[in-house]
Amino acid sequence: MSSIAGTKSGLTWAVQISVVLLVALWLFPTVGLFVSSFRTADQISSSGWWASMLPSERNETLRTANPDTQVQEDGLWVIRGNLFEADRQAEISAWGITSQDIAAYTPGETADMGEDGRLTVEANGDYRLVNETEFSGRRGGRVFVTASSPPEFTLDNYREMLFDPSNREGMTKAFFNTLTVVIPATIIPIVIAAFAAYALAWMRFPGRALLIAAVVALLVVPLQLALIPLLKLHLAVGIGKGYLGVWLAHTGFGLPLAIYLLRNYMVGLPRDIIENAKVDGATDFQIFVKIIIPLSFPALASFAIFQFLWTWNDLLVAMVFLIDATGETTVMTKQIVELLGTRGGNWEILATAAFVSIAVPLAVFFALQRYLVRGLLAGSVK
Structure with missing residues (x-):
């Protein structure tokens, strides 16, 4: 059958498949390098370049605002804000207040931290920390979150x-x-x-x-x-x-x-x-x-x-x-x-x-x- 006009022999198919594989092996690292050049250090460390077009989920340690930003509302001391940076968009699927259980709460739930107040975290990173007494200290409290970020590319590396x-x-x-x-x-x-x-x-x-x-x-x-x-x-x-x-x-x-x-x-x-x-x-x-x-x-x-x-x-x-x-x-x-x-x-x-x-x-x-x-x-x- 291989001698019939219009058909391809097994050797022809083998050659064509080999060429396709060689081209793919050559393109794979080049495309990976190109995509990685537009990603941030956190993205590169958390996922491969082939997942750059998909939302990436990773565990992070974030902090609330410093106590000097607290205000008094209805007899309570309140610290509010957003856990993420101003130019970042992410969605929290779970969060916690200790490293032993970083997924203890879901967005919208409130964690009772005793003398340190009560913390509520929303899916978009908005939080509200409430306490009957004035907050003290120099740094905000740590919050452990599992966040999903949309695909993000940047030109900062080239700049x-x-x-x-x-x-x-x-x-x-x-x-x-x-x-x-x-x-x-x-x-x-x-x-x-x-x-x-x-x-x-x-x-x-x-x-x-x-x-x-x-x-x-x-x-x-x-x-x-x-x-x-x-x-x-x-x-x-x-x-x-x-x-x-x-x-x-x-x-x-x-x-x-x-x-x-x-x-x-x-x-x-x-x-x-x-x-x-x-x-x-x-x-x-x-x-x-x-x-x-x-x-x-x-x-x-x-x-x-x-x-x-x-x-x-x-x-x-x-x-x-x-x-x-x-x-x-x-x-x-x-x-x-x-x-x-x-x-x-x-x-x-x-x-x-x-x-x-x-x-x-x-x-x-x-x-x-x-x-x-x-x-x-x-x-x-x-």
Whole structure:
């Protein structure tokens, strides 16, 4: 039956299901990070992000107002107010006056606390504390409640991380520092590799085959192997503590892959177009600029995605070649590592910082992903 036209084989179904599962596994943490970045610390600690659209119920310890707010009514001393903050909406399902029995009363019931008076709590948090004698002390009494809060989202996390000038751990400066590193580190190797790939694909000169073999060999050289020698060279020439050093490092590490991808793509372009251009008197530079570059845009975009994502998410190269004790050149990956050390318990801040760091790579990937497969498959089929 699998050979009948219009039916799908078991292998086809298996492939499609596998793709769906891989997409779901990739989206699951990304969506979770996005949702968590709009939640408060209490919400994150009390429920998972998948429950963010549902009312959340948790036990809380609240306090009544201070005794200095009491008033006298009909011979009784009264303290009234609302247990929740002014901008919060919640509904109490049970409450108590001791930690041993936090659900002793339902909303509307009155608890007799002896010499401390009688307390009545409503479902919306309104309370009335009454006593025949004047209340004393500096703090209000504790009330244990089980409250259900509606779904709530906030932009305060983004305001604190991006726009709060008093926040020394903000991501705004690190964001622009990362752009300062990434944009030149993506453009420079593309420009150099495009010229080199054209020469290796269409120009005849002695040693071309050896150069192609050397490019392929450099693809397997570990990044860590070259860090220390390259750093010593940068320090010797005076570029080891700034952006220039990290630009050149990323360029050097990205060139082998760039040349390999672009050369494979260019060598598969129709030879007749180039030969006709040479017959018409076009120079190699004119052919390269007016013919090769426009036709090679899928390969250029494919490498741009790889290089941008790699340099944006890089931590090792930035820590080695951006030596700065003042934090003026701190990139986002390093900033997040510092946040883990200083604010490891603030999950809402960490989630916001992490999503800010992946938002730009996601936008770049989705903008150029249609060229990714075309560029990667360049030269594989004749």
